[in-house]
Structure formats: structure tokens, C-alpha cells
Amino acid sequence: xxxxxxxxxxxxxxxxxxxxxxxxxxxxxxxxxxxxxxxxxxxxxxxxxxxxxxxxxxxxxxxxxxxxxxxxxxxxxxxxxxxxxxxxxxxxxxxxxxxxxxxxxxxxxxxxxxxxxxxxxxxxxxxxxxxxxxxxxxxxxxxxxxxxxxxxxxxxxxxxxxxxxxxxxxxxxxxxxxxxxxx
Amino acid sequence: xxxxxxxxxxxxxxxxxxxxxxxxxxxxxxxxxxxxxxxxxxxxxxxxxxxxxxxxxxxxxxxxxxxxxxxxxxxxxxxxxxxxxxxxxxxxxxxxxxxxxxxxxxxxxxxxxxxxxxxxxxxxxxxxxxxxxxxxxxxxxxxxxxxxxxxxxxxxxxxxxxxxxxxxxxxxxxxxxxxxxxxxxxxxxxxxxxxxxxxxxxxxxxxxxxxxxxxxxxxxxxxxxxxxxxxxxxxxxxxxxxxxxxxxxxxxxxxxxxxxxxxxxxxxxxxxxxxxxxxxxxxxxxxxxxxxxxxxxxxxxxxxxxxxxxxxxxxxxxxxxxxxxxxxxxxxxxxxxxxxxxxxxxxxxxxxxxxxxxxxxxxxxxxxxxxxxxxxxxxxxxxxxxxxxx
Numbered sequence: 001x002x003x004x005x006x007x008x009x010x011x012x013x014x015x016x017x018x019x020x021x022x023x024x025x026x027x028x029x030x031x032x033x034x035x036x037x038x039x040x041x042x043x044x045x046x047x048x049x050x051x052x053x054x055x056x057x058x059x060x061x062x063x064x065x066x067x068x069x070x071x072x073x074x075x076x077x078x079x080x081x082x083x084x085x086x087x088x089x090x091x092x093x094x095x096x097x098x099x100x101x102x103x104x105x106x107x108x109x110x111x112x113x114x115x116x117x118x119x120x121x122x123x124x125x126x127x128x129x130x131x132x133x134x135x136x137x138x139x140x141x142x143x144x145x146x147x148x149x150x151x152x153x154x155x156x157x158x159x160x161x162x163x164x165x166x167x168x169x170x171x172x173x174x175x176x177x178x179x180x181x182x183x
Numbered sequence: 184x185x186x187x188x189x190x191x192x193x194x195x196x197x198x199x200x201x202x203x204x205x206x207x208x209x210x211x212x213x214x215x216x217x218x219x220x221x222x223x224x225x226x227x228x229x230x231x232x233x234x235x236x237x238x239x240x241x242x243x244x245x246x247x248x249x250x251x252x253x254x255x256x257x258x259x260x261x262x263x264x265x266x267x268x269x270x271x272x273x274x275x276x277x278x279x280x281x282x283x284x285x286x287x288x289x290x291x292x293x294x295x296x297x298x299x300x301x302x303x304x305x306x307x308x309x310x311x312x313x314x315x316x317x318x319x320x321x322x323x324x325x326x327x328x329x330x331x332x333x334x335x336x337x338x339x340x341x342x343x344x345x346x347x348x349x350x351x352x353x354x355x356x357x358x359x360x361x362x363x364x365x366x367x368x369x370x371x372x373x374x375x376x377x378x379x380x381x382x383x384x385x386x387x388x389x390x391x392x393x394x395x396x397x398x399x400x401x402x403x404x405x406x407x408x409x410x411x412x413x414x415x416x417x418x419x420x421x422x423x424x425x426x427x428x429x430x431x432x433x434x435x436x437x438x439x440x441x442x443x444x445x446x447x448x449x450x451x452x453x454x455x456x457x458x459x460x461x462x463x464x465x466x467x468x469x470x471x472x473x474x475x476x477x478x479x480x481x482x483x484x485x486x487x488x489x490x491x492x493x494x495x496x497x498x499x500x501x502x503x504x505x506x507x508x509x510x511x512x513x514x515x516x517x518x519x520x521x522x523x524x525x526x527x528x529x530x531x532x533x534x535x536x537x538x539x540x541x542x543x544x545x546x547x548x549x550x551x552x553x554x555x556x557x558x559x560x561x562x563x564x565x566x567x568x569x570x571x572x573x
Binding site: 018019022023026031032033034035036038057058059060061062063065 | 186188190214299300301321352353356357358359360453454456457459460542544545546547
């Protein structure tokens with residue numbers, strides 16, 4: 001079983017990202033479970049959402065404490081929250097930032113950065129980063145394919161909004177593919 | 184079987200649609216909200232031929248259902264926590280008038296202090312109201328128990344309301360795969376509601392009348408008898424469900440790796456999933472541990488528990504509720520009290536652990552700690568207390 005923890009701020013679509021990644025992985029043939037860290041949601045407050053992936057039905061109901069993958073939607077969170085907590089060696093952290101990460105990184109964890117905010121602004125016209133990070137997650141981890149992610153986005157959004165989101169995910173997917181291969 | 188992935192609440196709403204209630208009356212409350220929002224949309228889109236009655240309180244929601252079922256219509260509601268508390272009076276009326284319904288409880292803690300998070304104190308507090316109570320481990324089971332719930336509730340040997348309880352947030356807000364069944368499959372399994380008695384201007388009857396001391400005791404006796412008869416009706420409905428759809432619900436309890444177990448855990452609801460993973464780990468470490476999961480808490484399967492637990496050396500009960508003041512100087516929850524009662528006369532120690540109240544997360548290591556404490560004879564207490572804040 002693999003586990004993903006998404007860190008974001010209320011309003012950035014972390015729960016939606018968890019759901020759509022789960023839908024894409026399910027369509028790719030995996031058993032999945034996606035859920036939010038249940039709190040009192042407020043715009044701007046730190047939030048978390050989780051996804052589990054397995055080849056067998058998933059019974060475990062605890063929150064995710066030792067993630068294989070972490071997505072950080074907002075690099076300013078790194079000052080407030082220990083986003084790398086519990087990460088295992090071999091894990092991958094995908095961080096939305098335009099700057100290098102100066103924070104201490106756990107041993108054996110691979111950090112991959114992407115400027116999802118700029119991608120979102122240029123493709124969607126809005127600083128909503130979750131779609132770009134879903135594309136980046138697909139490219140960085142291979143846990144979901146771009147095709148199943150596109151289907152999940154098409155299912156969630158309608159018409160031109162769906163196509164715009166798929167375009168956002170595509171650009172992030174390609175950028176992350178290049179980053180991951182260069183690193 | 185065709186698995187689809189969706190949020191637990193949406194799966195419940197889709198299952199309710201397939202049960203074809205004629206009346207839905209509910210008041211939104213976290214974490215039940217997504218169920219009733221989805222059903223309102225389903226009715227508005229003509230995907231379900233029902234009256235959706237918007238009400239000003241939970242008291243009115245269930246009262247509207249009382250009227251609907253009394254007139255012969257299948258009805259549905261959903262609530263949680265303080266909302267269920269506001270239905271308290273109507274819950275007793277509904278069972279006393281022998282009106283069948285299925286109501287979903289997205290289990291949540293009771294205030295004060297205010298908590299929107301999960302435990303099972305809300306429905307447990309209504310255990311004596313006369314309703315049947317089912318507790319689901321996962322969303323597949325929560326969905327299936329709605330189909331089974333109506334079958335059992337409306338059976339003329341039972342005629343009692345049913346609560347399908349599933350853990351708020353932990354199940355209600357989780358996306359996971361479920362097999363929803365097709366409408367035709369549900370129609371074949373769950374025929375239209377045929378009331379035994381109903382309000383009819385052409386053949387008037389009165390319901391919920393005054394019972395003098397000469398009659399009241401007998402009404403309560405009949406109510407209890409119907410609960411007893413429900414044991415076999417649940418078995419039959421669960422078995423037929425298994426024969427048709429491959430998921431067998433004929434047992435009121437589930438035994439997991441109990442064959443040679445020395446320590447048995449007894450629990451209800453979603454905590455049992457985490458417990459099963461913990462048991463697999465403990466088994467691989469050589470510990471003989473098993474789980475008995477209670478799916479049907481009312482009627483209480485006392486005989487089944489005696490048979491399942493008779494060979495163990497000790498029992499740890501995980502209670503996501505607390506019966507405040509029970510147990511003298513030690514702590515008790517409702518499940519622990521009932522398990523002790525079922526095992527009365529046996530020498531097997533039953534130790535109670537009040538756990539996961541108000542949404543406190545439970546990890547595999549917590550279950551292992553409970554088992555270690557039980558082996559040491561240390562129980563009948565709150566588990567995981569943060570003593571530094573006391």
C-alpha cells in the first residue's frame with residue numbers, strides 16, 4: 001500500500017485533488033481511499049487530505065502518518081507545518097514553489113518543485129494550483145496515468161472548464177517529467 | 184459486481200434512491216449534510232418520484248416521516264448527534280407505533296463540548312428506543328444495509344424502524360469503491376412497502392393512542408418480541424442478499440481470525456477495519472488475536488456472541504461511547520456492558536476501553552496497545568487520555 005498526504009490551505013482544492021487522484025488511480029485498476037483531515041474548514045487555514053493506493057481492498061481508517069508521497073500546494077506552509085513529517089526514505093515530495101527549498105529535508109526523500117501557481121495563472125487565469133499539482137503527481141510518481149487523470153477531470157468539470165484543466169495538468173505533467181528526468 | 188468510486192454520503196443517497204421512498208424529510212447537519220443535499224438534487228431532477236419535505240428541525244423531519252409511513256408510504260430520513268437528540272421523542276413514537284423506516288445516522292459525538300467529529304454516542308444513546316441498529320464497517324456495507332434495512336423493517340413479523348449507523352466523516356466523507364446494485368436488482372430484492380395497518384379515511388384507525396396501566400406493559404412486551412423476531416428476519420434477509428449479490432449478511436456478528444484466538448477484540452463500525460489490519464500484524468508476530476465485530480447492535484446477538492467468544496482467554500471491548508457513571512469506580516461503554524451481560528456466568532474477563540471519542544484518530548499501534556493492556560489485565564478505562572491537559 002502507498003500513501004499520499006496533500007498539504008494546502010483552505011480554498012486551494014486539496015480535498016478535490018485527493019478525490020480526483022483517487023478516481024484516476026481507481027480507473028487505473030487500483031483500490032483507493034481518499035479523505036480529508038476533518039476539521040473546521042476556513043479559507044487560508046492549513047488543511048490536509050489523504051489518499052491510499054493498494055492492490056487489495058483498503059481497511060485501514062487512520063490518518064496518514066508515514067506517507068510515500070507528499071504534495072505541498074503552498075510553500076509558505078513549510079514554515080508553519082512539518083510537511084515532511086513521517087516521510088519514508090525513497091519518498092517523493094512535490095512542492096509548488098518558484099524558489100529552491102531551504103528547509104531541512106528528511107534523509108532519502110526526493111524533492112521535486114514546480115511553479116504550479118504560474119502554470120495555473122497562465123492556463124486557467126486563476127491561482128488555483130491543485131490541477132497542475134495533480135499533473136505533476138502523475139509525472140513524478142507514475143501512480144496515475146495522464147489519461148486516467150484527464151478522464152477524472154473531464155468527469156468533474158464540464159465543457160471548456162474541463163479542457164482548460166486538462167491543459168493545465170498537461171503542462172504541469174510535461175514540466176515535471178522534464179524536471180524528474182533531469183534531477 | 185461493478186465497482187464505482189464515490190464519496191460515502193453520495194453512495195448512501197444513491198442507495199436510498201434505489202429503495203424508492205415516497206417521502207424524504209430531513210434537516211441538514213454535519214456530517215450528514217452531503218446525503219440529504221444529494222437526495223434533494225435527486226428528487227429535484229426527477230430521478231426519484233418522492234416528496235422532499237423541507238422542515239425547520241429534526242423533530243419535524245421525523246414527525247413528517249411518522250405521518251408518511253402511517254399513511255402507507257415508504258419514507259427516509261438521515262441525521263446525527265444533536266439532530267438525533269432533537270428527534271428523541273419521535274424515535275420512541277415511531278417504534279411504539281410500529282412504523283417501519285430506514286434512517287441513516289452519520290455517527291457524531293454529542294455536545295457539550297461541541298464536536299462535529301465521530302464517535303457513536305448519538306445512536307447508542309437511543310438504544311432503548313425500540314429501533315433496530317446496524318453499524319457499518321465500510322461504505323459498501325453501509326449501502327447494502329439500507330436495502331436490507333427496509334426489507335427487515337417492513338417485514339410484518341418486525342414492523343420496527345431501523346437506524347443504519349456509519350461513522351461520520353470517517354466513512355461519510357471518504358471516497359472508496361462501492362458496488363451500488365442496479366435498480367432492477369434492488370426492485371427484485373425490495374418489493375414495494377405493504378403496510379399491515381395504515382391511515383385510511385375509508386377504514387379509519389387510530390395510532391399512538393393512550394394506553395392505560397392495563398395495557399402499556401403489553402405494548403412494550405410486544406415491541407420487545409418484535410425485536411426478538413427481527414433476529415431471524417435479519418438472518419433471512421441477509422442470507423437472501425448474499426445469494427443474490429454475493430455479499431452475505433446472514434450473520435449479526437462477524438468473526439475475524441477467531442479460530443484459535445486467545446485475546447478477542449469486540450467492536451463496531453469503521454474502527455474494525457483498522458483493527459483487522461492490526462490483527463494481521465499481531466498474528467504475523469505470533470500473537471493469537473481475533474476480532475468479533477457486532478454489525479447488529481439491536482436486536483443484540485447475545486447467543487451469537489457467547490458462541491463466538493466462549494473459547495477465548497480475555498476480551499477487549501472498544502467502545503466509541505461512554506456510559507457516564509457506569510461501572511462503579513471503573514469506566515464502561517454500552518458495548519462493554521452488553522458483552523458482559525451476554526457472557527454472564529462465564530469466567531472470561533471482559534475489559535472495556537473507551538476510545539476514539541470526538542474524532543480522536545485510532546492507529547494500528549493503538550489497537551496493539553489495547554491488546555497489550557488487556558493481556559496485562561489493565562482495562563475498564565479511557566484509552567489514550569492526554570493526561571497533560573487534565
